[in-house]
Amino acid sequence: MDCSEYLAEKLYSNGVADFNALSSEYVFELVLVNMTPINVGSGRGGDVLGASADLSVIEGSVYVDGKLYHGPVIPGSTLKGVLRSLAESIAVGLGWADFEVEIGGKRYKCTGEALADIESWLSKENCGDERNRSIVDSIFEKCLASPVVRLFGAPWLASHMSFYDAYPRSLEPPRRELITRVAIDRLTGSQSPGKLYTIEVVSAGVEWVARIKLVNVDPFGDSREARLLRLLLEMLREGVSVGRRTSVGHGVLKLDIDKSSIEKRTIREDGTIVREAFPLKKLLEVGQS
Numbered sequence: 483m484d485c486s487e488y489l490a491e492k493l494y495s496n497g498v499a500d501f502n503a504l505s506s507e508y509v510f511e512l513v514l515v516n517m518t519p520i521n522v523g524s525g526r527g528g529d530v531l532g533a534s535a536d537l538s539v540i541e542g543s544v545y546v547d548g549k550l551y552h553g554p555v556i557p558g559s560t561l562k563g564v565l566r567s568l569a570e571s572i573a574v575g576l577g578w579a580d581f582e583v584e585i586g587g588k589r590y591k592c593t594g595e596a597l598a599d600i601e602s603w604l605s606k607e608n609c610g611d612e613r614n615r616s617i618v619d620s621i622f623e624k625c626l627a628s629p630v631v632r633l634f635g636a637p638w639l640a641s642h643m644s645f646y647d648a649y650p651r652s653l654e655p656p657r658r659e660l661i662t663r664v665a666i667d668r669l670t671g672s673q674s675p676g677k678l679y680t681i682e683v684v685s686a687g688v689e690w691v692a693r694i695k696l697v698n699v700d701p702f703g704d705s706r707e708a709r710l711l712r713l714l715l716e717m718l719r720e721g722v723s724v725g726r727r728t729s730v731g732h733g734v735l736k737l738d739i740d741k742s743s744i745e746k747r748t749i750r751e752d753g754t755i756v757r758e759a760f761p762l763k764k765l766l767e768v769g770q771s
Contacts, residue, residue: 485618488609492622498632499639500698506748508701510694512762513651513741514556514718517734519659519683522556522725537681537726539658544649553655554684556724556735558645561692564724565714566634572713578706579628583620592625601637629706633699642699642707648692657685683732689741701744702768715766739763 493499523537542555573579581592583600590600600621607614626636635641650656661681699707718737725733742762749755 483609484605485607485609485614486604488615489604489618489622489626492618493626493639496622496627498627501640504749505698506700506746508696508699509745509747510692510696510762511743511745512692512694512718513738514648514690514692514735515738516684516686516688516690517721517736518686518731519661520556520686520688520725520733520735521681521683521727522554522560522733536679539682539684542647542649544647546649546653549653551649551653551655553650554658556648556690556692558647558692560724561648562634562641562643562645564722565718566630568717568722569630569634569710569714572710572717573628573630578710579630580624581628583617583624585617592621629710632707633711642697644695644697646693646695648690651689651691656688659683659685681726689738690735701765712766712768715762719766737762739766 490499520539521537522540539554540557541553542557543550543552544555545551570579570581574581583590583592585600585603592600604618604621609615609618625631626639631639633641633643659682661683662678663681696711699705699711701708701711715737718735719739721734721736723733724735727733739762744760744762744765746758746760747755748758
């Protein structure tokens with residue numbers, strides 16, 4: 483068998499890949515407030531005819547409670563990327579993963595999208611070779627068995643968390659501002675004369691609703707995945723930076739724990755769905771003395 487098949491068997495036999503049956507589902511409704519102006523962009527807006535800014539905010543549509551909202555959004559992919567990067571740092575700091583493997587005397591990173599660097603090797607090599615099997619075992623232990631990959635997924639493993647675009651809680655388009663800045667010459671560190679650019683931002687103080695679905699992981703439990711998730715929520719509570727110009731303080735998002743909630747969905751034997759709602763505060767109290 484090739485090494486990708488050997489890895490797949492290992493993922494199933496060790497319970498890392500567990501999507502063959504639905505054991506639990508939790509839906510988080512997080513209320514996030516941008517404490518500073520935020521720009522999650524769609525590219526250079528100036529390339530679009532009639533655009534008022536060089537760097538525009540991204541827009542999208544969301545249908546909520548019978549109402550269609552269209553306007554600025556924070557893409558679910560952006561939130562997932564920010565939280566995954568943070569999760570990787572936490573996991574390494576706690577010794578839950580080192581995210582490096584050695585193949586043929588060369589070290590490979592296996593963080594985030596860089597996991598694709600070793601994907602082609604798996605599909606080409608034969609794991610009838612004991613040496614190759616030991617390499618795959620190392621990939622499994624150091625990369626794929628980590629709580630980060632179990633939560634956020636990898637090229638060979640679906641994510642246990644689904645992120646949806648965040649939209650304003652009011653379902654009304656938020657106020658926007660245009661900010662003009664002078665470009666900085668990266669060689670001299672000084673202003674580039676005549677090189678002005680305009681960035682569009684959503685004004686500070688907007689409440690965003692971010693929905694996240696978690697499958698087959700109990701966030702109230704004591705698994706490394708559950709503990710990592712609670713740590714991420716605590717970090718969100720303190721504030722994380724999202725979007726452009728974060729180095730100058732833009733894009734600070736904070737979790738409003740008092741307005742956020744979590745819903746547990748279970749399926750009874752008769753096929754009915756039972757829903758239990760909890761305040762998010764109850765989850766973050768787990769493990770605290």
